[in-house]
Amino acid sequence: MARVFVFPPNSLILHDLVERFGHEPLSLPKEVGKKVRDPEIDSPPMNVTPEDVKKGLKYAAVEVPSGVRGRLSLIGPLVEKADAAIIVEEVQDLAFGCMGCDRTNKFVTYLVRQRNIPVLELKYPEDEEEAKEFVREIKDFLESLEG
Amino acid sequence: MAVRIAQLSCGTEYSGVQDEINKAAERVGGEIVFPEIDVELIEEACDEIGYHPRSANLRVLLARAYALANGYADADAAFILTCFRCAEGALVRNEARRYLQQNTDIPVVTYSFTEDLDAGELLTRMEALVTIVERRGLLARKKQEGLTLGIDSGSTTTKAVVMEDDEVIGTGWVRTTKVIESAEKAVNEALEEAGYSLDDIQAIGVTGYGRFTLGEHFDADLVQEELTVNSKGTVYLGDKQEGGATVIDVGGMDNKAITVWDGIPDNFTMGGICAGASGRFLEVAADRIGVDIEEFGKIALEGDPEKVRLDSYCIVFGIQDLVTALAEGADPKDVAAAACYSVAEQVYEQQLQEIDIREPVFFVGGSSLIDGMVKALQDVIGVEVKVPPYSQFIGAVGAALLASNFI
Incomplete structure (x- = not known):
């Protein structure tokens, strides 16, 4: 079972696909879930504390907005422990976040490429045919990963 | 011949700082050059580096780094600048620096500026660049002889x-x-x-x-x-002469944080406006508790910094806080621990957040001999802090x- 990082990191479709093919998805909802289920909520609603934001300094300097560093403190460790990754680009219309978050996304895909792990890069499908091909490529990629 | 410093930047032309940059370069015997690139190279550079920033100017910045690394342009040193507080600028600046360090052997220094650009800081960086270029042979030394x-x-x-x-x-x-x-x-x-x-x-x-x-x-x-000398001494004694490292130097009056690559500094920050973040503060605190500085470091290890409120980062008000805590019956061990944490937090917040921490992190200077200070720094930064032998020398x-x- 390989640990597969998915991008966008909040993609439930990618999370589900990775799981269906017997691998461990590394995605943001899981990390946020852990935070929310913490017995002590220090910093509602997501329990990202100032300490987490400081951890984000590993990836970005202090002048990078705190929200970006907070996101990186959750996403960065996932990228670090990934054995493989799936990156889906051009999902602007469905993505969310501010300008800083948009920049984080660009940075995260760069961090993934720096890892030199198997990476499948795809464009978001625009019609049914493309969607079928999209899933097929993901399936082939996941099956090619060593169990 | 002047040392040719390639300027890789975004925002300088709209911030009114270019003249200051040119002047600083000239003062230390350098000359600012802009690596020429073709438009087609921008996409190629971003693809090769694997980073496609949204900002067009930052893509040009990356392409210039790529041009230097792949022989499309030539320079003796690189100076990477972006506007202070630009998120993408800070991210790209750091990665361009990393890319150049991994793919060229020219020294690189980074800087984020505002319109009130600090001429002194700029000059120190330029001076370091020129020194590194002109004395590269000298700085390459890894073994002491004679x-x-x-x-x-x-x-x-x-x-x-x-x-x-x-x-x-x-x-x-x-x-x-x-x-x-x-x-x-x-x-x-x-x-x-x-x-x-x-x-x-x-x-x-x-x-x-x-x-x-x-x-x-x-x-x-x-x-x-x-x-340059402290960086060299640290990586030599810490046995990390190749690759990246961070040097935290907390001296008697000021403190420095330096990132080094192959033993040569590429970025640094210096503090020293208030002695509250220096060894002097710990000396005064030890004196107030009535122990020598060595003993102070040891008892700090046993104390709980959370038990004493130390709100001020000023040496005078900081000591006042300590005196108040002691008067209220606080345990001197907790007070010693809180003093160490106060210095560590200041170093972290004022210095380390302006550079990217590269492991291993070395702690040097007189304060590195204080056990409680080493622990505090380690706890605050969250990575292992190494103290090389002869760290005070x-x-x-x-x-x-x-x-x-x-x-």
């Missing part, structure tokens, strides 16, 4: 080290009063321990605040600012090491 003397004339203490055949054989440490007298005393201590006289010494290196005065007095072969060791180039 019999050399290194002197570090610091603001609070003067340190001297005698080295022979890659080993420290004598040290001297005295409080700085008069620069020359203190240095002579430290040198004599080191020579006595080593069993040599000054005439036997083959080469002398000096660094620190009083370096120019001492350079003249001792007729030194090497007179060098402390950023780092500048003197660096100077002695580099001085062997002149034998």
Whole structure:
């Protein structure tokens, strides 16, 4: 079972696909879930504390907005422990976040490429045919990963 | 011939700072050049580097880095600048720096600016770049040879080290009063321990605040600012002469955080406006508790910093907080721990957040001998902090090491 990082990191479709093919998805909802289920909520609603934001300094300097560093403190460790990754680009219309978050996304895909792990890069499908091909490529990629 | 410094930047032209940059370069014998690139190279560069920033200017910045690394353009050094507080600018600046360091052997320094650009800071960085280019051969030294003397004339203490055949054989440490007298005393201590006289010494290196005065007095072969010398001394003693490392130097009056690559500094910040983030604060705190500084470090290890509120980062108000805590019956151990955490947090918030922490992290300077300070720094930064041997003599060791180039 390989640990597969998915991008966008909040993609439930990618999370589900990775799981269906017997691998461990590394995605943001899981990390946020852990935070929310913490017995002590220090910093509602997501329990990202100032300490987490400081951890984000590993990836970005202090002048990078705190929200970006907070996101990186959750996403960065996932990228670090990934054995493989799936990156889906051009999902602007469905993505969310501010300008800083948009920049984080660009940075995260760069961090993934720096890892030199198997990476499948795809464009978001625009019609049914493309969607079928999209899933097929993901399936082939996941099956090619060593169990 | 002037050292050609490639400017890789975004926002300088709209911030009214270009003239200052050119002037700073000229003052230290450098010349600013802009690597020429074709439009087609931008996409190729971003694809190759794997980073496609949204900002067109930042894509050009990356393409210029790519051009330098792949022979499309040429320069002796690179200076990467982006506007302060630009998120994508900070991310790209850092990655362009990393890319150049991994793919070229030219020195790189980064800087984020505002319209009130600090001419002094800019000049120090330019000076470091030019020094690194002009003295690259000298800084490449990894082994000490012959019999050399290194002197570090610091603001609070003067340190001297005698080295022979890659080993420290004598040290001297005295409080700085008069620069020359203190240095002579430290040198004599080191020579006595080593069993040599000054005439036997083959080469002398000096660094620190009083370096120019001492350079003249001792007729030194090497007179060098402390950023390069301390970095070199740290990676030499810490046995990390290749790749990246971070040096945190908390001295008697100020503190520095330096990131190094292959033993050469590429970015640094310096504090020192208030002594609240220096060894001096810990000395005053130890004195107030009534223990010597060594004992202070030990009891701090046993204390709980959370139990004492230390809100102020000013040395005067900080001590007032300590006095209040002690008067209210706080345990001196907790007070000592809180004082160490206060210094560590200031170093972290003021210095380390402006550079990217690269492991291993080395802690040097007089304060690195205080056990509680090492623990506090480690807890605050969240990574292991290493204290190399002779950590309080780092500048003197660096100077002695580099001085062997002149034998």
